[in-house]
Amino acid sequence: MxxxxxxxxxxxxxxxxxxxFRTVMDAMxxxxxxxxxxxxxxxxxxxxxxxxxxxxxxxxxxxxxWLGETLTKTPAVADWLRFHTGTVLTEDPGExxxxxxxxxxxxxxxxxxxxxxxxxxxxxxxLILQVETLDPSAGxxxxxxxxxxxxxxxxxxxxxxxxLEARRNAxxxxxxxxxxxxxxxxxxxxxxxxxxxxxx
Amino acid sequence: MTATSETWSYNFAYLDEQTKRMIRRAILKAxxxxxxQVPFASREMPMPYGWxxxxxxxxxxxxxxxxxxxxxxxxxxxxTNAVAIRGFFEKTAGVATTTATxxxxxxxxRHRIPETPLSETQVLVYQxxxxxxxxxxxxxxxxxxxxxxxxxxxxxxxKLYEDIARHGHIxxxxxxxxxxxxxxxxxxxxxxxxxxxxxxNSPALQLFGAGREKRIYAVPPFTQVTSLDFEDxxxxxxxxxxxxxxxxxxxxxxxxxxxxxxxxxxxxxxxxNHCEERRAAGHRGRLSGDPTKTExxxxxxxx
Numbered sequence: 001m002x003x004x005x006x007x008x009x010x011x012x013x014x015x016x017x018x019x020x021f022r023t024v025m026d027a028m029x030x031x032x033x034x035x036x037x038x039x040x041x042x043x044x045x046x047x048x049x050x051x052x053x054x055x056x057x058x059x060x061x062x063x064x065x066w067l068g069e070t071l072t073k074t075p076a077v078a079d080w081l082r083f084h085t086g087t088v089l090t091e092d093p094g095e096x097x098x099x100x101x102x103x104x105x106x107x108x109x110x111x112x113x114x115x116x117x118x119x120x121x122x123x124x125x126x127l128i129l130q131v132e133t134l135d136p137s138a139g140x141x142x143x144x145x146x147x148x149x150x151x152x153x154x155x156x157x158x159x160x161x162x163x164l165e166a167r168r169n170a171x172x173x174x175x176x177x178x179x180x181x182x183x184x185x186x187x188x189x190x191x192x193x194x195x196x197x198x199x200x
Numbered sequence: 201m202t203a204t205s206e207t208w209s210y211n212f213a214y215l216d217e218q219t220k221r222m223i224r225r226a227i228l229k230a231x232x233x234x235x236x237q238v239p240f241a242s243r244e245m246p247m248p249y250g251w252x253x254x255x256x257x258x259x260x261x262x263x264x265x266x267x268x269x270x271x272x273x274x275x276x277x278x279x280t281n282a283v284a285i286r287g288f289f290e291k292t293a294g295v296a297t298t299t300a301t302x303x304x305x306x307x308x309x310r311h312r313i314p315e316t317p318l319s320e321t322q323v324l325v326y327q328x329x330x331x332x333x334x335x336x337x338x339x340x341x342x343x344x345x346x347x348x349x350x351x352x353x354x355x356x357x358x359k360l361y362e363d364i365a366r367h368g369h370i371x372x373x374x375x376x377x378x379x380x381x382x383x384x385x386x387x388x389x390x391x392x393x394x395x396x397x398x399x400x401n402s403p404a405l406q407l408f409g410a411g412r413e414k415r416i417y418a419v420p421p422f423t424q425v426t427s428l429d430f431e432d433x434x435x436x437x438x439x440x441x442x443x444x445x446x447x448x449x450x451x452x453x454x455x456x457x458x459x460x461x462x463x464x465x466x467x468x469x470x471x472x473n474h475c476e477e478r479r480a481a482g483h484r485g486r487l488s489g490d491p492t493k494t495e496x497x498x499x500x501x502x503x
Contacts, residue, residue, distance in 0.1 A: 017221075021261075029420045
């Protein structure tokens with residue numbers, strides 16, 4: 001692929017990344033809360049601009065990235081990410097620092113991703129799931145660190161088994177994966193510390 | 201862009217972007233695992249270890265041009281460490297700084313939590329010397345890591361028990377160990393135990409950076425932070441017999457100031473901003489030197 005065909009990254013790498021990070025940090029600190037994340041990025045489809053902004057902000061040559069099936073079908077996605085971040089793409093989700101999934105209906109079993117160890121629970125995968133909507137007035141009730149009382153969040157679409165798997169993931173605490181849910185212009189987080197207490 | 205290459209010869213907030221990304225990744229993991237110490241590749245900073253290099257690196261990685269930064273050192277905005285770090289970020293990031301707690305969006309602190317309650321839009325960044333709460337009991341990192349992994353915190357309770365056996369009460373008054381969200385035992389950094397209850401269920405995000413020891417950890421907002429204790433020796437904060445000598449505040453943490461060589465002393469707010477705001481609001485303490493009153497301000501008579 002010709003280099004000229006690669007779409008641009010952040011217009012301002014320093015401040016765009018800082019802004020995106022603060023939004024992601026706020027989201028991680030307030031699980032279930034939906035945050036605005038506007039970005040001018042136009043990454044190759046099916047990678048969404050919000051997921052792309054998260055990856056440009058956090059991925060680099062020190063990280064490994066696993067791409068879901070839908071994203072690997074378009075080589076331009078990997079080319080774009082490699083060019084802008086220098087991240088190492090891996091085919092083994094168990095080795096991935098980050099995983100980007102464009103079609104959350106086809107999310108592999110969570111156990112396939114790095115879970116961290118009891119000694120180093122931080123060595124686990126952060127999953128970036130592209131969803132279409134994030135509804136904070138529906139979905140299961142969430143509680144745990146970062147949540148004042150309870151919160152609710154319904155990302156869609158999601159596989160039927162998602163909440164069952166997410167509940168098991170929370171049971172693994174302090175091991176487990178963390179989720180960043182990227183909808184158009186919006187982001188929410190579901191770290192492993194969040195307990196999914198009722199509903200599905 | 202607010203910056204020109206003329207005024208800045210280095211990157212915004214000093215650190216290079218790759219370092220920021222590495223620290224940002226550690227911060228996100230720290231928030232996801234409350235109280236767990238995430239290792240990070242701490243950089244050399246243009247100040248020695250012990251001067252808050254951990255806190256400075258965390259602040260540099262989260263700071264944006266719209267932030268308003270406050271830096272406190274033992275509650276004071278005006279001591280060397282606070283002034284130097286505030287100046288560092290004014291120079292390297294060009295951010296606005298303040299001494300007013302409620303105006304700040306990021307507060308870097310060395311060993312105090314402001315008296316003014318924090319809000320959800322604020323981030324508190326602690327400078328941490330020794331992040332491992334059991335380090336003085338068990339010097340081997342491999343062992344303490346295993347203890348955290350297995351939630352084996354008996355040693356910490358033995359330490360508190362020995363306090364009781366020796367002194368009749370838990371004599372630990374600062375860096376008083378806490379349990380975060382019922383899982384990890386954490387060193388709240390050498391803050392007085394007076395501040396421990398403020399960490400519990402705080403609406404502000406709390407980030408901890410230890411530069412020399414290369415660890416970052418976090419307490420998310422609205423997270424349970426419990427000070428370790430025993431049923432028959434419950435945790436209690438320090439109390440002070442007299443109010444602040446300058447602003448008459450009660451229920452705040454006071455510093456003792458020696459006035460002379462005859463035992464004279466005064467107690468003043470450790471949080472200088474809180475004290476100044478109270479005095480501006482008309483509160484007067486015993487030694488505030490109010491010119492409209494002629495109190496005897498020369499003596500700090502105490503037994």
